[in-house]
Amino acid sequence: MITKENYKVNSKGYYGKFGGAYVPEMLLPNILELQENYLEITSRPSFKKEFDYLLKDYVGRPTPLYLAQRMSEKYQAQIFLKREDLCHTGAHKVNNTIGQILLAKALHKKKIIAETGAGQHGVATATVCALMGMECIIYMGAVDMVRQRPNVERMKILGAEIRAAESGSKTLKDATNEAMRHWINNPTDTHYIIGSVVGPHPYPDLVARFQSVISEEIKYQLTEQIGKDHPDMVIACVGGGSNAAGAFYHYLDRPEVQLIAAEAAGLGIDNKKSAATTFLGTEGVLHGSKTLLMQTADGQVTEPYSISAGLDYPGIGPIHAHLFDSGRAHFCAVTDEEAMHAGIDLSRLEGIIPAIETAHAISALDKIEVKDKVVVINVSGRGDKDLDTYITWGKY
Amino acid sequence: MNRIDEVFSKKKKGVLNIYFTAGYPKIDDTLRIARALEAAGVDLIEIGIPYSDPIADGPTIQDSSQKALDAGMSLKLLMKQLQDLRKYVKIPVILMGYINPVLQYGFTKFCQDCKGVGIDGVILPDLPMQEYVEMYQQTFEEHGIYNIFLMTPQTSEKRVFQINEASKGFIYMVSSASITGAKQEVSQAQIDYFERIQKMNLSVQRLIGFGISNKETFDNACQYASGAIIGSAFINQLNKDDSDEAITSFVGSIINP
Numbered sequence: 184m185i186t187k188e189n190y191k192v193n194s195k196g197y198y199g200k201f202g203g204a205y206v207p208e209m210l211l212p213n214i215l216e217l218q219e220n221y222l223e224i225t226s227r228p229s230f231k232k233e234f235d236y237l238l239k240d241y242v243g244r245p246t247p248l249y250l251a252q253r254m255s256e257k258y259q260a261q262i263f264l265k266r267e268d269l270c271h272t273g274a275h276k277v278n279n280t281i282g283q284i285l286l287a288k289a290l291h292k293k294k295i296i297a298e299t300g301a302g303q304h305g306v307a308t309a310t311v312c313a314l315m316g317m318e319c320i321i322y323m324g325a326v327d328m329v330r331q332r333p334n335v336e337r338m339k340i341l342g343a344e345i346r347a348a349e350s351g352s353k354t355l356k357d358a359t360n361e362a363m364r365h366w367i368n369n370p371t372d373t374h375y376i377i378g379s380v381v382g383p384h385p386y387p388d389l390v391a392r393f394q395s396v397i398s399e400e401i402k403y404q405l406t407e408q409i410g411k412d413h414p415d416m417v418i419a420c421v422g423g424g425s426n427a428a429g430a431f432y433h434y435l436d437r438p439e440v441q442l443i444a445a446e447a448a449g450l451g452i453d454n455k456k457s458a459a460t461t462f463l464g465t466e467g468v469l470h471g472s473k474t475l476l477m478q479t480a481d482g483q484v485t486e487p488y489s490i491s492a493g494l495d496y497p498g499i500g501p502i503h504a505h506l507f508d509s510g511r512a513h514f515c516a517v518t519d520e521e522a523m524h525a526g527i528d529l530s531r532l533e534g535i536i537p538a539i540e541t542a543h544a545i546s547a548l549d550k551i552e553v554k555d556k557v558v559v560i561n562v563s564g565r566g567d568k569d570l571d572t573y574i575t576w577g578k579y
Numbered sequence: 580m581n582r583i584d585e586v587f588s589k590k591k592k593g594v595l596n597i598y599f600t601a602g603y604p605k606i607d608d609t610l611r612i613a614r615a616l617e618a619a620g621v622d623l624i625e626i627g628i629p630y631s632d633p634i635a636d637g638p639t640i641q642d643s644s645q646k647a648l649d650a651g652m653s654l655k656l657l658m659k660q661l662q663d664l665r666k667y668v669k670i671p672v673i674l675m676g677y678i679n680p681v682l683q684y685g686f687t688k689f690c691q692d693c694k695g696v697g698i699d700g701v702i703l704p705d706l707p708m709q710e711y712v713e714m715y716q717q718t719f720e721e722h723g724i725y726n727i728f729l730m731t732p733q734t735s736e737k738r739v740f741q742i743n744e745a746s747k748g749f750i751y752m753v754s755s756a757s758i759t760g761a762k763q764e765v766s767q768a769q770i771d772y773f774e775r776i777q778k779m780n781l782s783v784q785r786l787i788g789f790g791i792s793n794k795e796t797f798d799n800a801c802q803y804a805s806g807a808i809i810g811s812a813f814i815n816q817l818n819k820d821d822s823d824e825a826i827t828s829f830v831g832s833i834i835n836p
């Protein structure tokens with residue numbers, strides 16, 4: 184029998200054989216401080232009250248669960264869109280940054296650091312730092328800074344300092360390395376807000392808990408609309424996996440709900456230019472946890488590729504490695520081209536231009552049997568930040 | 580007796596351990612540099628296994644690792660290069676690297692091959708003590724390989740004692756809250772930390788590393804521990820001049836009175 188406990192983190196920080204905290208001794212005191220305090224702090228009534236208040240009045244939650252009529256007709260299914268794109272700052276990322284900055288305050292930290300790829304997590308972090316009046320440094324790969332210029336400027340307008348990661352391949356994984364190095368050098372007054380369900384324990388669990396508000400809302404919104412609290416299927420895209428973890432969270436122990444994760448295949452899984460970790464990755468350790476990652480036979484981390492900067496990461500969170508390994512979730516790989524067409528499709532059918540990350544989840548509708556099913560798709564973000572990519576692609 | 584213990588049984592002060600990256604500056608330099616270091620009077624050698632994402636390392640070692648990888652360096656090749664290590668090098672040799680390449684190589688095979696070529700100890704900064712004890716300690720011990728732990732100024736007293744308990748050979752005492760990189764001086768806060776640990780009377784020898792760069796910082800560190808470790812400053816030297824003569828004079832500048 185499948186129980187939720189199988190998919191929740193255990194006391195040692197593992198999901199099945201994945202997870203743990205593979206960090207050097209220099210980072211260990213910080214990680215231990217989090218491990219020893221995060222459950223107690225986040226379950227304080229005062230913490231919950233402020234978190235709920237900010238999610239409601241600042242972020243704009245609950246986000247709607249919208250029955251997409253024309254999309255449903257096309258697929259002969261009942262398709263609901265969970266509108267995380269309507270969150271303040273344009274994506275689900277802010278659910279996590281609100282939670283983590285409150286945690287940082289409770290731990291009496293004075294400064295915040297974060298990594299960012301597409302800039303969405305960086306913007307969400309810079310936003311909550313402005314909100315709380317805290318100093319904010321964002322590491323971003325030098326290559327990504329060029330690709331995502333508008334988000335760089337948004338972060339600067341919000342008062343954050345942006346530092347270019349010039350090491351390695353100069354993208355998200357290197358920005359993550361630089362943020363970890365910064366934390367080693369500044370261990371006492373700084374909190375590192377990781378942007379997805381990745382990193383050493385307790386980050387994957389911490390971020391999943393903050394994002395779990397997504398499926399918490401889906402449960403009661405579905406009850407209101409169709410009289411039962413669960414769909415047949417939940418679909419979400421997976422970069423590191425935070426929006427998917429949030430959308431899956433309260434259904435992990437409900438085997439009647441199929442969990443579908445869409446990964447970025449880039450130019451295709453037969454091509455070297457891809458980011459589909461469950462298809463191309465193997466077990467190893469990346470950024471402090473044991474998980475699946477794309478690497479050479481010698482254990483060097485390889486550079487992924489996707490048109491979507493938010494999915495352009497060589498690993499996935501340990502919870503997803505476990506969902507894949509145990510067969511609890513079904514993973515599909517969506518190419519750049521398929522995702523872009525799906526993004527246009529949603530725009531034309533429902534008047535919603537999705538983030539290109541999200542477009543990968545939409546495309547999954549063409550890869551699995553959804554006829555007559557109740558389906559929830561997590562619309563993790565809006566497409567404003569991706570207009571340049573849509574324009575450059577041009578086939579609309 | 581493990582060669583590391585042999586060193587400390589003979590020498591209690593001023594032990595010099597030098598780090599360099601395998602396959603750097605040129606891919607075939609690994610054994611040559613090890614030999615040059617021994618000839619110059621170094622007590623222990625630490626060879627870095629290059630890794631694409633070395634989060635505990637500063638720019639100097641990041642750069643040497645990346646260049647070695649670009650030239651085709653790998654753990655497999657390193658083991659091959661070290662095949663004849665013990666024909667030429669008598670002092671202890673320690674491999675330092677990150678856990679992922681070792682996992683891909685295969686942990687048991689790694690220990691077997693370390694033993695085969697004559698490696699005495701291993702430093703894997705991102706292998707946590709809990710995982711080490713539960714999953715790897717037995718394999719290390721079966722092959723007579725010492726696992727060297729790190730401690731830092733933030734390490735709690737309780738944990739320092741745990742590390743002392745689990746350690747063999749020596750404890751790698753990270754000099755400050757920082758990643759690797761050459762620094763010019765030792766601060767008062769560092770000295771306070773060195774003294775605090777010194778007073779704990781640990782049973783295992785300590786070597787101080789990170790930021791040790793020249794005679795002054797080396798001598799200073801040696802007042803509080805059995806010796807010290809130099810990494811980035813030696814890589815900087817290799818970048819300037821990697822000839823055997825230059826290596827001899829670099830080491831001489833640190834150990835000669």
Ligand SMILES: Cc1ncc(COP(=O)(O)O)c(C=O)c1O
Pocket residue numbers: 273274275276300301302303304378379380420421422423424425426427492493494538540541563564565
């Ligand atoms: C809109 C959107 N969706 C998804 C992602 C991928 O992150 P995760 O897999 O953690 O949800 C990102 C990351 O930047 C994003 O901006």
